Amino acid sequence: MLAYDLFQLIVFPGALFLFCLAFLYEWVDRKFFAKVQNRYGPLYTGTLGLLQPVADFLKLLYKEDLVPKACDRNIFSSVPIVYVVLPLTTLFIIPISGQTGLVAFNGDLIFVMFIFALMTITVFLAGWSSMSRFSIIGSVRSALQMLSYEIPLGLALIGPAIAAKSLSISSIVQWQSANATWGLWLQPIGFGVFFICMLAELELVPFDIPEADTEIVAGWRTEFSGRKLAMFRLGRDLEIVLASALVTSLFLGGAQPLGLIPPVLVFLVKSLFVVIMLSFARALFARFRIDQMIAGMWKYLLPIAILQIILIQLGLGV
Amino acid sequence: MASRWVRSKSPWLIHFNTGGCNGCDIEFVAAITPRFDIERFGIILQGSPRHADILAVTGPVTLQIADRLKRVYEQMPDPKFVVALGACAVSGSPFKDCYSVHGGVDTVIPVDAYVPGCAPKPEAMIYGIAKLIQKMRGGDKNG
Numbered sequence: 001m002l003a004y005d006l007f008q009l010i011v012f013p014g015a016l017f018l019f020c021l022a023f024l025y026e027w028v029d030r031k032f033f034a035k036v037q038n039r040y041g042p043l044y045t046g047t048l049g050l051l052q053p054v055a056d057f058l059k060l061l062y063k064e065d066l067v068p069k070a071c072d073r074n075i076f077s078s079v080p081i082v083y084v085v086l087p088l089t090t091l092f093i094i095p096i097s098g099q100t101g102l103v104a105f106n107g108d109l110i111f112v113m114f115i116f117a118l119m120t121i122t123v124f125l126a127g128w129s130s131m132s133r134f135s136i137i138g139s140v141r142s143a144l145q146m147l148s149y150e151i152p153l154g155l156a157l158i159g160p161a162i163a164a165k166s167l168s169i170s171s172i173v174q175w176q177s178a179n180a181t182w183g184l185w186l187q188p189i190g191f192g193v194f195f196i197c198m199l200a201e202l203e204l205v206p207f208d209i210p211e212a213d214t215e216i217v218a219g220w221r222t223e224f225s226g227r228k229l230a231m232f233r234l235g236r237d238l239e240i241v242l243a244s245a246l247v248t249s250l251f252l253g254g255a256q257p258l259g260l261i262p263p264v265l266v267f268l269v270k271s272l273f274v275v276i277m278l279s280f281a282r283a284l285f286a287r288f289r290i291d292q293m294i295a296g297m298w299k300y301l302l303p304i305a306i307l308q309i310i311l312i313q314l315g316l317g318v
Numbered sequence: 319m320a321s322r323w324v325r326s327k328s329p330w331l332i333h334f335n336t337g338g339c340n341g342c343d344i345e346f347v348a349a350i351t352p353r354f355d356i357e358r359f360g361i362i363l364q365g366s367p368r369h370a371d372i373l374a375v376t377g378p379v380t381l382q383i384a385d386r387l388k389r390v391y392e393q394m395p396d397p398k399f400v401v402a403l404g405a406c407a408v409s410g411s412p413f414k415d416c417y418s419v420h421g422g423v424d425t426v427i428p429v430d431a432y433v434p435g436c437a438p439k440p441e442a443m444i445y446g447i448a449k450l451i452q453k454m455r456g457g458d459k460n461g
Contacts, residue, residue, distance in 0.1 A: 030357070034352075034355070034357060037352045038352055039352040039353075039355035039357070039358075040355055040357075040358050041355075041357055041358070042357060042358065042360055043358040043359075044327075044358060044359060044360075045327045045328070045360055049358075049360075051327075052327070052328070052360055055323075055324050055327040055328045055360060056328045056360070058320070058321075058324040059324045059325055059327070059328045059371075062321045062324060062325065063371075063395045063396070063397070064395035064396040064397075065395070066368060066393075066395050134366075213365040217365045217366045218364070218365045218366040218369060221366070221369075222365075222366045222368065223366075223368060224368065224369075225368040225369065225395040226395050229368070229369060
């Protein structure tokens with residue numbers, strides 16, 4: 001029994017599977033992004049460039065690891081590890097290979113919100129500890145962005161919880177499959193709000209203000225190189241997996257068995273669809289200004305999110 | 319062996335102008351457009367020297383910028399490579415022995431590949447970088 005638990009944690013729906021998924025999704029993202037721009041994208045590294053994210057990761061591991069003299073050495077070296085561990089831990093909660101997550105417990109939806117806030121604080125510390133002017137501007141912007149998207153994100157997460165009368169992601173998934181419906185059909189507004197907040201959380205293009213490479217070099221990542229940068233890239237990929245897994249679980253029915261098709265495959269197809277939607281948004285839009293982002297989040301997204309909650313309470317959304 | 323393969327599959331570029339006329343820069347920007355699609359080879363343009371493997375230099379090195387060029391080169395993590403793009407970067411060409419010019423890029427930092435031309439076409443630049451990638455795979459340089 002213990003051996004099977006360990007196998008689950010380390011190999012199949014656990015760490016190894018999630019790392020492979022992270023690299024696969026980065027490849028899908030880059031390839032789709034390239035297709036939208038009418039080009040091929042990674043092509044010669046492995047079949048169709050499938051090994052490109054792995055090659056990037058390994059190359060960064062082989063590179064020299066520079067630590068600037070001015071930076072806060074302890075925070076600077078520990079932050080990249082925390083940045084990988086946080087999304088990985090959260091992914092254990094989400095049901096991937098069945099209808100219950102590996103470490104599902106009651107109230108894990110609140111835990112996910114907590115982790116999202118913690119990830120932004122990690123980013124803030126990363127920029128702050130580098131002591132470079134670009135990093136500090138990037139990290140302050142990242143904190144500012146969190147103050148804007150956090151509240152609509154929380155409200156959008158509460159929607160499915162009210163409908164399923166549970167704060168556990170696994171039981172929200174089970175509720176959707178028991179009622180033979182998807183959160184998307186019941187709460188389309190909530191889905192839209194959640195999707196936009198995920199774009200902001202992942203710092204993808206319409207909201208890539210914290211790492212705007214035309215303004216502030218590479219934002220909060222400017223001073224990181226070698227192994228530390230590799231960890232940040234892996235963490236970002238895991239975050240994309242986490243975001244797509246959350247959208248899938250809360251709004252697209254999650255890992256439902258569909259006839260003879262195992263739940264994992266259903267889950268993979270749905271989350272791939274979400275990843276493609278994310279990279280489509282990335283390819284179509286240009287970056288918002290800071291004031292546009294803040295005003296948009298507070299003036300439009302927040303009232304819309306509240307409207308969705310009111311609709312659910314009136315019984316229209318459920 | 320694995321390190322060489324991995325390095326040659328994901329060379330990330332950073333671009334630096336050492337006081338050129340902007341002609342090579344326009345051609346360099348043309349080389350990273352979707353028409354040529356150098357992401358096929360895993361090449362990505364990076365903003366920060368800490369993230370890059372290859373420093374692409376255009377323009378003659380003026381006396382003012384020589385220190386800055388050296389500093390950008392020193393900020394890059396090892397193993398690092400340099401490409402000199404255009405006649406000015408190769409030898410200082412028409413500005414050689416000018417009162418304000420230091421000379422070609424190789425008078426300040428070691429250069430691994432030279433791409434001549436005024437300005438070199440995007441194809442020539444990609445060819446030069448491809449030659450450098452071959453060199454990286456062959457292990458011509460220590461590191």
